[in-house]
Amino acid sequence: MTERRTMARNREETVTALICLLPALLVFGLFNIYPALYAAWLSLVKWDGLSTVQIFVGFTNYRTLLADPEFWNSARVTLLYTIGVTVLGLAAGLTVALVLNQRLFGRTLYRAIYFTPVITASVAAGVVWSLLFDPISGMVNLTLKVIGLQGPDWLGDPKWALPAVTLVGIWKRLGFNMVIYLAGLQAIPREYDDAAKVDGASSWQRFRHITWPLLMPTTVLLAIMSVIDAFQAFDHIFVMTFGGPMGATDVLPLYLYRQGFRLFHLGYASAVGWVIFLLVFITTLLQWRFSRFGGWQRA
Amino acid sequence: MKQRNWASICRRTNRLALHGVLLMGAWVVVLPYLWMITTSLKPLKLTFSPPYLLPVWFQWENYRAAWEAAPFARYYLNSAIMAAAIAIGQVLGGAMAAYAFDRLNFRFKEPLFLLFLGTLMIPFHLQVIPSYLIIQRLGWLNTYAGLIIPRLISAFGVFLMRQFFRTIPRELDEAAMIDGCGRLCILFRILLPVARPAVTALGLFAFLFGWNDFLWPLIVTTDPNMQTIQVGLATFYGKYGTQWVYLMAGTVTSTLPVLGLFILAQRWIIEGVTMGSLKE
Numbered sequence: 001m002t003e004r005r006t007m008a009r010n011r012e013e014t015v016t017a018l019i020c021l022l023p024a025l026l027v028f029g030l031f032n033i034y035p036a037l038y039a040a041w042l043s044l045v046k047w048d049g050l051s052t053v054q055i056f057v058g059f060t061n062y063r064t065l066l067a068d069p070e071f072w073n074s075a076r077v078t079l080l081y082t083i084g085v086t087v088l089g090l091a092a093g094l095t096v097a098l099v100l101n102q103r104l105f106g107r108t109l110y111r112a113i114y115f116t117p118v119i120t121a122s123v124a125a126g127v128v129w130s131l132l133f134d135p136i137s138g139m140v141n142l143t144l145k146v147i148g149l150q151g152p153d154w155l156g157d158p159k160w161a162l163p164a165v166t167l168v169g170i171w172k173r174l175g176f177n178m179v180i181y182l183a184g185l186q187a188i189p190r191e192y193d194d195a196a197k198v199d200g201a202s203s204w205q206r207f208r209h210i211t212w213p214l215l216m217p218t219t220v221l222l223a224i225m226s227v228i229d230a231f232q233a234f235d236h237i238f239v240m241t242f243g244g245p246m247g248a249t250d251v252l253p254l255y256l257y258r259q260g261f262r263l264f265h266l267g268y269a270s271a272v273g274w275v276i277f278l279l280v281f282i283t284t285l286l287q288w289r290f291s292r293f294g295g296w297q298r299a
Numbered sequence: 300m301k302q303r304n305w306a307s308i309c310r311r312t313n314r315l316a317l318h319g320v321l322l323m324g325a326w327v328v329v330l331p332y333l334w335m336i337t338t339s340l341k342p343l344k345l346t347f348s349p350p351y352l353l354p355v356w357f358q359w360e361n362y363r364a365a366w367e368a369a370p371f372a373r374y375y376l377n378s379a380i381m382a383a384a385i386a387i388g389q390v391l392g393g394a395m396a397a398y399a400f401d402r403l404n405f406r407f408k409e410p411l412f413l414l415f416l417g418t419l420m421i422p423f424h425l426q427v428i429p430s431y432l433i434i435q436r437l438g439w440l441n442t443y444a445g446l447i448i449p450r451l452i453s454a455f456g457v458f459l460m461r462q463f464f465r466t467i468p469r470e471l472d473e474a475a476m477i478d479g480c481g482r483l484c485i486l487f488r489i490l491l492p493v494a495r496p497a498v499t500a501l502g503l504f505a506f507l508f509g510w511n512d513f514l515w516p517l518i519v520t521t522d523p524n525m526q527t528i529q530v531g532l533a534t535f536y537g538k539y540g541t542q543w544v545y546l547m548a549g550t551v552t553s554t555l556p557v558l559g560l561f562i563l564a565q566r567w568i569i570e571g572v573t574m575g576s577l578k579e
Contacts (some may be wrong), residue, residue: 031449035429121511
């Protein structure tokens with residue numbers, strides 16, 4: 001009797017669970033998991049998306065990829081962009097967070113201002129920064145002129161285009177890093193700092209030996225999030241340079257877009273997609289490894 | 300006495316220096332916004348004349364001209380529909396899935412949850428070509444369905460909601476159940492209201508994500524009547540890249556709703572960011 005009742009209850013529970021999970025399962029199945037598997041298949045064929053036959057070519061796409069100097073250029077650009085945005089973005093975010101962590105007039109306002117780019121669309125940011133980087137009437141070069149420097153043709157010069165788009169990436173990322181660092185700083189008990197102060201430690205020593213080590217989990221988390229994000233940078237580069245000049249800003253996602261949606265090399269582009277996946281996957285594994293040992297459960 | 304004065308002066312200069320650093324940084328951050336507003340309000344013939352940082356002219360006319368040059372009103376509507384639908388979908392769908400994962404028992408629960416979390420690792424660029432082909436086969440190119448449905452659920456949303464549900468004591472469910480509230484009633488009338496901070500944060504993020512999204516709308520829409528504001532702006536830039544005044548009017552238009560939302564909901568957005576990244 002009771003057994004039957006629990007069985008009925010279990011069935012009811014399973015049915016409810018199914019109803020609750022149905023929308024998620026449908027969307028995930030059709031637009032996350034299936035596409036990933038489909039991409040695996042596509043990367044093994046040669047197809048322009050129009051003809052009825054997909055020619056199975058095995059690993060040819062990957063072999064072509066590895067022999068393609070354009071791909072290697074994109075990989076190099078992606079790596080440089082990622083390092084730039086991550087290292088400088090973290091440094092800038094930490095600096096602002098350290099300053100804002102003090103009792104200071106207008107703190108909330110500063111925080112809001114620094115955060116605004118995070119919620120601003122990359123397309124809009126790309127458009128405005130393109131004009132700011134204009135070699136003649138752009139604000140950047142006009143400012144440099146005031147201090148007696150002749151600014152370059154930022155987006156037209158292969159040497160300067162990547163620094164320019166990296167700068168926009170940092171501009172957009174800084175506020176996020178700042179907010180997370182602030183949360184990390186606020187979790188550090190003030191007593192540590194006060195005790196060190198009593199012992200006569202300078203502010204640099206206190207930062208170096210107390211704040212920085214205690215912030216390590218936050219730094220690792222932010223670095224990994226930033227790396228994963230930067231591997232997928234697309235919008236503002238699409239607007240500002242479209243990968244140019246001469247491939248100087250041709251990050252992997254843009255390379256994939258051109259191969260897939262301009263040249264219709266669907267198989268080849270899917271192989272590029274798997275490379276991006278691999279990069280993100282390796283970074284995520286690193287995160288798991290670090291989080292097990294670093295442990296940021298305290299937050 | 301003298302010493303204390305000295306210390307206070309020291310502290311004051313220190314503080315001034317900090318403000319100096321902050322203001323310099325804030326200047327770089329704010330520059331693009333100031334500049335886009337000022338440029339958008341300049342008379343056309345003064346486009347390239349010495350740049351004023353604060354608006355001295357107020358040529359509102361530029362906005363009308365920009366809106367006439369491209370169907371900005373339509374872009375607006377499309378973006379608003381897409382962003383709102385994604386926000387509602389991610390909150391409701393996320394809450395439902397999270398309820399199943401946190402409060403119900405069923406077979407394959409653990410592996411299923413891991414699978415959900417695993418999708419977080421799949422970069423969108425890997426899915427973009429197959430997703431496009433699927434949408435094409437479904438006949439959803441240039442439709443709201445094509446813009447919205449693939450983005451209706453996010454693994455992040457499911458995860459965030461579940462983390463929040465876990466902090467809500469189960470006694471609350473049991474009490475409601477005794478009062479004759481069924482499972483779905485518990486979810487919608489007990490858990491969701493209690494989880495309001497998570498719901499607000501997730502809804503805001505999803506809306507911002509939908510409004511700012513670029514690559515997906517760029518691919519699934521070719522008809523200007525179905526394009527979103529970001530795609531429209533990028534197209535506008537390609538076409539009228541040298542007409543800075545109109546271009547900036549368009550950019551201000553595209554950014555304004557998000558800025559407004561941020562000013563209104565600043566606290567929840569910033570708190571939500573911390574909650575989403577650091578909870579566990």
